[in-house]
Amino acid sequence: MKQETTRDDYLNWWLSKYHNTNVEEVINTHDKETLSSPNWFKLYPVTQEQHDEWNKWAKATYKKENRLNKAMLNRSWGFVYLDVAPYVPKNK
DSSP states (O other), X not given: OOOOOOHHHHHHHHHHHHHSOOHHHXXXXXXXHHHTSGGXXXXXXXXXXXXXXHHXXXXXXXXXXXXXXXXXXXXXXXXXXXXXXXXXXXXX
16 A cells, blocks of 8 residues: 655655755754744755755645646645745845
8 A cells, every 4th residue: 555645755855855864853953942933944945946846746746646636736735835845045
């Protein structure tokens, strides 16, 4: 039986590829206060190009696993995205 992609899988994809770490190491490295806020994402920023590469992979994976058409993917993707997307700093 095929296993579904978890939240950690989406996070680990960009953490391991761009920062040579994973969710488990992040949890062990940072204090509980840091991890309880969304600010820990800012400690591991990615470029816009890296974000776009991750987004392409993540959307395709989510669409395939949930057997969604394009319209349904676009409707439901926002909630998943907000939970697992990497941080892209704004250029000044």
